[in-house]
Each structure stands twice: as C-alpha cells, then as structure tokens.
Amino acid sequence: MYFWKYWRDTRRGVFVYLGLLVLLAILWLYSMYRANRLGHMGGDARTLWIMELGVTFGLTYLCAVVMSFVAGSHNVGADIGKGTGDFLLSRPRSRKYFVWAGWMAGVCELLGLLVFTALFVFALNVGLFGPVWRQLPSPAHVRGLDLPLMGGTLVLTAGLVYGLTFFLGVLWRSGQRGVIWSVAILFAYSVLSALLRQFEGISLPTPNLVELTSYPAGPWYLGLRIEIIGWTLLSLAFPFAAQLVLDRSDV
Amino acid sequence: MTEHALLTEGLAKIYGRTRAVDGLDLHVPRGSVYGFLGRNGAGKTTTIRMLMGLARPTRGSLSIFGMSWPGDRLRILERTGYVAEKKLLFEAMNGRDLVRFNRPLFPHWSDEVASNYARQLEIPMDRPFKKLSLGNRTKLCLLMALAQGADLLILDEPTAGLDPVVMDELLRVLIDDYAGEGRTIFLSSHNLAEVEKVADWVGIIHEGKLLLEASLEGIRAEYRRITASGNSLPGATNAQVISVNAAGSAYEYFVRNRAEQFASGLRQQGATILDISPLNLEQVFLQLVRREEPCTSGNTGATHAAVSSSI
C-alpha cells in the first residue's frame, strides 16, 4: 500500500527522468550523425569497449547520484511536513512500517532506474558500435575497468546518498531540507576528500570503489571487503536512525 | 464488553511551562454522540491527538474500548476513524486513489458505504486532492472515516470553516450513518447549536481542564436561569451558582441544579421570582467559561463582588 503511494508520489519524477534520458540519447545520436561518425567509429575493439563502458558507467553514476537525492526527498518526514502526517500515522501500521516500507520503495525504484539507465545506454552503444566485447578475451576485467567494482560503486553510492537524504528528510520533516543538507554534507565531504588527497596524499573512505582502488589507500583502509560491508551497513543505518527519530517524537 | 468507548484518567500534556492538557478525565459512553467543546487553544486538538497516538501523553492514561497505547496500537487504529484538524490528504491523489490506498488497511472497509456517501455528498472523486475546496476536502476526509467500518469516530472540528450548506450536508450524512450503525462519535466543535442537536453527552474543556461533563438531558433538566428582583440579594457564586448578573433592577442567577430550591430560598429573603427558564448549551458554555475568565471584556456584572441593593 505504501509502495503504491510512493510510486504515485514519484511517478512524475520518473517520467521526467526517462524523458530526459531519451532526449539525451536523441541528441547524442544526432551529434554523432552530424559528425558522420555513425557506423564509422575508428579504433580497436578494446578502445571501443572501454569507451562504451565508460559512457554507461558515467551516465549511470550521474543517475545514481541525482536520482538518489530525488528519491530520498520522498519520505514519511516529508509527509508530516506537508501536513498529511496526522492522516498517515493514524492508519493501523506501526511507525516503523512507514519508515522501512518507504525506504524500501525508494530502494526498489532507484535500482530499477539504475538498471534501466545502464541497459539503455549500453544498448545504445551496442546498437551503434556492435557487440564489441565478443572480440575480447575477458570483457569484465579490461585494464582500468572492472565491471563488478563499477556495479558495486553505483549501488553503494546510491545507498549512501539516498540513505542520508532520507534520514535528514525524516529528521527535518521536509524533503527539500533533507536534500539541501544532504547535498551540502556530501559536497563538503567530497571537497575535503579531494583536497586531502591533493595536498596530503590521504584518501578518505568513499563508496566509489573504482576511485578507491585507483589511489593509494589511506591508513584506515582495511581491505575492499570491509569497505563494502561498511558502506552497506551505513546505508542501512540511515533508515534505522530515521526509525528511532520517528518513534520518539510527536507527530 | 466495556461500557465506555473512551476513557481517560488524569490525561495531561505539558510542554515546558505550558499545560496544554491538565488532568483530563473523560468518560465517553459506548454508542453515544459526545461533543467536546472548548475555546480556541483550550486543549481540544492536543487531547484528540493523544487519543490517536500522534502525541504522547506526559501523564495519565487513556483507553479505547478497554485497549491502550502502545500495546494495542494496531487494533485501536483499526477500530477508530479519524478526521484531523487539518483536513489534509495526499495532494496528488484523487478520491478514488485515496479509497484504494485506505481499503487494504481496514478489515471492515466498505466500498459500498464509500460510494454511497460520495454520491450523497457529491464529492468529485476524480479530482486531485489539491484541487478540492475545503468543503470537498472535509467531505472526503469524513468519507474515509465512515467507510472504514470503525466503532469509534474521532472528529476534530469537522465543520470548521465550512459554509452552512456544506455543514448541513455533513451533519445529515453523519447522523444518517450514526442512526444506521450506532458507532460512538466523539467530536470537537465550536458550533454549539449543532452540537446541542446531535450530541447526547458533552464535555467542556478550558485551559486544559474539564469544566463540565454531563448528558445534555441532564443539563436541560437541571441548569436554569433564575431572574429575581428584590433587596439585598446574594451576589456570590458557589458550587451551585455559576454566575450572577445584574440585569437592570433584577438579578440573573445561573444555577447548575435544584433551581426550585434556590428560588424558594430567594423568596424567603423577600425576593420576587420573575422567571425561571432553561438554558441552551451555548448559554451554559458561556456562563461556565466566563466564570473562569472574570476579566475578559463582554462579561456583564460582577461575579464575585457582593451585590448592593438598588431597588
């Protein structure tokens, strides 16, 4: 029931996103056409493959970040802020339900969007340049690109951004405020991270596994597996914290 | 089988220094229509939100059909229909969507009741909620509560802000449903005339405390205004006399009970009884509340000073 409500609330956003994606695709195809590159991409299979993966990953990463903010802005806290909390929380369900069902709904929607985006962009590439990976011995692990790592990055990044935005939205009872604070915090962290790496050579923890494995590890690094588990737990900690906040407060 | 649909004992909500609700003992009989009255800010909405589990009481207890928070939360909410003070539902959804949203939550939901009242109240069920007028919004909120199949309806100012036509429609549907189903209805309102027509019990709350809880029948049978003229008439109030007003050369006594006895007492002091008349709810409410607020403007006469004769 709450899943359906979540869909109705976010429906518009999803269609706008898909529309933009299609528009982007058309623009890109058009520019390729004009540059007369359609069907005439030079380069060997490996280069093409790297480019294909790179574009797919890049766009999907963008989707992960942006849509996670958007998805995170829809939560039970936002409902309370809009004045529908009295109605919603007087339905016969525990407050825990509203937190977790809401969170879950967002997770499902995000995953759907990520998968769709990845497949769509990838299909576009394949459509243009053909099944390039057939010419490669191990397409999943070409030097510089690691498919599982990329996939992991997408999921963990989305988990972090979504979770933080979600929690802050419940805390402040406003989807908008949650997004603003989340953007601010993550932006500040990214800047700090970049600066530290640039000037001190220290790498801070990040869900971006690709980046993590490209730079020398910070002193806190305990291995990739620990890193992944850590970020996953953090993603789950956010809805849990939101539940604690909601359980203790008046609506 | 509990005889009370709703019971509270010493219910209180205290924010820092503010005592929004201060030791409330409500007794709402099962199957009754109970009017919960009070001025703005008296504590009605705070009380109701505690009843619905939206706010946690600072002190005291409450039970609905013998069940209490937090253990019986789900069962209480299944059996209690609610219309909040702010009549807000999900903006993007229309009436049909909202019915669809609500249906799986309540085991006794009735689509028939929903469509019946949607038709009677002429609610545009295809229009998104954000585009509905206040009247239609309120109707829709009430519809949700009625179709739920609840045993208790808790309505927070259901007729607030409505034009007389819509208010009338709502009351008609509410009474029709009540007459048919015999639910218990607990409603807060400013509209004393309407409450007097539809309620059988009233509770008057003032600054967080209960001033009066009685059946309307009891109030009509007992509360009287005695108009008397004479010399050296008593001017003090006590438990029986709510207030005394000077009205020209006569005195008006508002008494809670035993009017005849009081009147003969006055006669014994040489007074002439000009009139003994019953009071309607509005008058009772005003007299009781003004007694608590002797310094507000519009209060006629002295309620506590001794009276000097002027005949």
Add this chain to the structure above:
Amino acid sequence: MFAHVNTASGVPLYLQIEGQVKHAVAAGALKQGDPLPSVRRLASDLRVNPNTVARAYQNLERDGVIRTVPGGGTYVAEGVPGLLKAEKVRRLRPFAMQLAVEGTHLRLTSEDILKLVEESLVELGGRK
C-alpha cells in the same frame, strides 16, 4: 413536512418534535393511517440525535397519537387517544395556565384571551 427544530429557545427538542406531530394531526395535515418517517430518516432530516426522535416517538405512542407496526413503520393512530376526559383536561391545564399568565402580563381582558383561543381553533379547523 417537519420544520427544523432549534435549540435557541431552550425548549427540549423532543418536545418540539412531538408538538409538530400533534399539530399536524390536529390540523389534518397528517391523517389516521398516514406513515411517519423512520427514526433514522427523521433524525437525519432534522439533523438531530436519533435518540431525541426515538424519545419523541415513544411519547407520541404512549399518548396514543401514533403507533408502531411490528414489522417496522410508524403510522398515525386511528381514532382519538384512548384517554379519559379528565386525563385530557389534566394534560391541557398547564397550557391554559401559560396562556392565562401571558395574557395577564400583557394586561389583556378575559374576553380578549378567550377570543384568541376561539380564533386559533377556527384557524386550525379551517385547515382540515
């Protein structure tokens, strides 16, 4: 058919309803055997608590003005209420006293007051 009742005067609502039914019967607007609306229907129409209507109907039945059929349904009773004349007079006496009090306060003569009563009876009779 039923005018709306109001709480302004302090007169109990059930009495107002009873009064309206009796008036309608006396004036011929309601004839013997005519159906009355159900308690639920009347309560809803008047926007009053159904217990109020139920009480009025009970009193009316006790007074023999209406009767309820076992299968449901309320109708205006046949014939005059089965009361002794003495009882009927006893019932009317408070109204007569009220009329006398009001008339005296207004300093009307006995003739004026009696004339008023006659005119009212004629008016009532004229509606049959």
